Structure formats: C-alpha cells, structure tokens
Amino acid sequence: MPTDSIDSNEAPEPVGLYPHARKFGNLLFLSGVGPREKGSKKIPGVELNSEGEILSYDIETQCHSVFKNVRLILEAAGSSWEKIIDVTVFLTNMKDDFTTYNRLWAEYFKNNPPCRTTLEINCLPTPIAIELKVIAEV
Numbered sequence: 001m002p003t004d005s006i007d008s009n010e011a012p013e014p015v016g017l018y019p020h021a022r023k024f025g026n027l028l029f030l031s032g033v034g035p036r037e038k039g040s041k042k043i044p045g046v047e048l049n050s051e052g053e054i055l056s057y058d059i060e061t062q063c064h065s066v067f068k069n070v071r072l073i074l075e076a077a078g079s080s081w082e083k084i085i086d087v088t089v090f091l092t093n094m095k096d097d098f099t100t101y102n103r104l105w106a107e108y109f110k111n112n113p114p115c116r117t118t119l120e121i122n123c124l125p126t127p128i129a130i131e132l133k134v135i136a137e138v
Contacts, residue, residue, distance in 0.1 A: 008076035011069050012036040015125055020073045023138055028077050030134040035065035043128055054127045059097040062130050063104045070134055079136045084114040088133040094120035097129060
C-alpha cells in the first residue's frame with residue numbers, strides 16, 4: 001500500500017529531512033511536532049542565552065503551541081483533532097512539567113481522549129521542553 005507524504009503550509013518547517021506526516025491507508029502518522037513558530041526559530045515560552053541554551057521556559061505556553069501545530073498538520077492532511085488515536089509525549093522535565101501538561105491535556109481532550117504514552121528524555125533536537133508523536137485517522 002503506497003504512502004502519501006504531507007506537509008502543512010501553516011505549521012513550522014521540519015528541522016530535518018522528513019515530512020510533517022505520512023498517510024498509510026486511513027491512518028496518519030505525524031513526525032515529531034514541537035512548539036516552534038512557522039518561518040522562524042522562535043519558540044513560544046522559551047528564553048535562550050547567546051549560545052542558544054535554555055535560560056527559562058514556560059511549559060504551558062509550549063503546550064498550547066505544540067497542540068496548535070499538531071492541529072495545523074492534521075487539518076492539512078484532511079484529518080482533525082477529534083480523530084487522534086494515539087499520542088507519544090516527550091517531556092524534558094517530567095517532575096516539573098507533567099502536572100501542567102496533564103491539566104492541559106484534560107482541557108484539550110475533554111471528550112474521547114486518545115491513548116497516550118508520556119516519556120521523559122534528556123533533550124530534544126531544538127531547545128524545547130515538549131514534543132508530540134501523533135497517530136490519527138483520516
């Protein structure tokens with residue numbers, strides 16, 4: 001079964017050579033999505049020093065931004081927020097950020113929440129505190 005590569009004109013550009021998503025049958029597999037803004041390296045809620053290292057960050061602002069980016073990619077692929085099946089969440093600071101993330105998750109997924117796995121990792125490819133890997137139905 002062939003796969004279709006999908007890129008959103010609204011979501012931030014990938015940081016490497018990969019599509020925003022690939023469609024396989026009636027499933028949509030999103031590449032890792034972070035909170036960056038389209039057309040820039042700006043990360044909402046993050047303050048960096050001159051070396052590009054994180055001085056401070058606001059996990060709530062990053063969560064709202066990453067959810068927005070996921071929604072943009074889903075819509076570009078002909079899917080929607082309500083069709084999300086499974087989410088893998090990568091946090092760089094589980095101890096400090098999980099409670100806020102979990103609260104926002106409950107707000108965004110009030111009805112019929114998808115499956116979810118949350119992992120702590122020591123860093124992500126850009127200076128962000130959260131990234132989502134999403135599977136949805138098309």
